[in-house]
Amino acid sequence: MFGDDALKLVREARRASAAAVAAAAANAVTGVSVGAAVTAAGASNNAAAAASAVGLAAYNEETVRNVLRELRRLFEDTRAVLQEVRCPCLASWLAVAHGHKTQGDNGDIRVVIYHAAMQRNKRCLLAYHMQVVLIAACF
Numbered sequence: 001m002f003g004d005d006a007l008k009l010v011r012e013a014r015r016a017s018a019a020a021v022a023a024a025a026a027n028a029v030t031g032v033s034v035g036a037a038v039t040a041a042g043a044s045n046n047a048a049a050a051a052s053a054v055g056l057a058a059y060n061e062e063t064v065r066n067v068l069r070e071l072r073r074l075f076e077d078t079r080a081v082l083q084e085v086r087c088p089c090l091a092s093w094l095a096v097a098h099g100h101k102t103q104g105d106n107g108d109i110r111v112v113i114y115h116a117a118m119q120r121n122k123r124c125l126l127a128y129h130m131q132v133v134l135i136a137a138c139f
Contacts, residue, residue, distance in 0.1 A: 081110045
């Protein structure tokens with residue numbers, strides 16, 4: 001919880017980026033194009049084999065889904081905390097999350113932690129998807 005799966009995605013994207021750069025460098029040295037490397041691997045019909053032939057990792061759909069589930073769970077937990085402290089509206093939630101005092105704010109710390117975890121998960125998802133797009137654009 002609190003970003004473990006999201007951090008796995010970022011680490012995987014970093015490894016995939018390094019592998020893609022190494023594969024592109026190896027292809028540049030040998031003079032083999034990416035298409036020729038894929039065809040030589042016999043992977044022209046299989047997308048996963050083609051991706052591995054040029055150093056791309058497969059899209060990690062299960063971990064992305066787990067991060068999205070965690071985001072939903074954190075949002076629901078935040079909503080429950082805000083209902084406990086009698087701040088059900090969105091404006092009050094934003095006020096609490098950014099450190100402004102509200103009536104009965106004994107849930108402040110939990111809301112701030114949940115909000116920070118949600119922001120971190122979103123940043124990790126964006127970083128992972130940006131890296132996947134950049135790697136795919138190189139090939």
